[in-house]
Amino acid sequence: MRLYQNDPACGPGLRVQVVLPEGPVRVVADPDRIRQALWNLLHNARKAVRSEGRITISLTGEGENAILDVEDDGIGMRSGEIANYFQPFRRGFSQGSGLGLSVVYQIMEQHGGRIEIASAPGKGTRCRLVFPAEDAP
Secondary structure (H helix, E strand, O other): OHHHHOOHHHOOOEEEEEEOOOOOOOEOOOHHHHHHHHHHHHHHHHHHHOOOEEEEEEEEEEOOEEEEEEEEOOOOOOHHHHHOOOOOOOOOOOOOOOOHHHHHHHHHHHOOOEEEEEEEOOOEEEEEEEEEEOOOO
8 A cells, every 4th residue: 555655656636545443454365466456446546536536445344354445536437337347358447458357356256255346426436345354363
């Protein structure tokens, strides 16, 4: 997240906020794959807010799950767009291959998790990664 916050592509008009819990939230996961999923979601969020806006990244423990949210106040999507959100080569933006979100979907499946999308046109999008939490020692 720090790397993304310092990426020059973010530009001066983009505000990236990180909200973390006081204590640890444990999951069994490949950190490189999770970094890739998070980067892909942040990249899309930046495109959605264009040159100015807000992206919030938050992590919480919720019951037997760990929840990682990436939320933006960008252009949002209609329900029909959400239904096809993870299809390979679905290009929601003028630039990009359309593979980033299908990769996120695969990463979540590999980790026994899921992804949930909430969006509204003109109000933004929330991508929620839900991981099975690891039992604390």
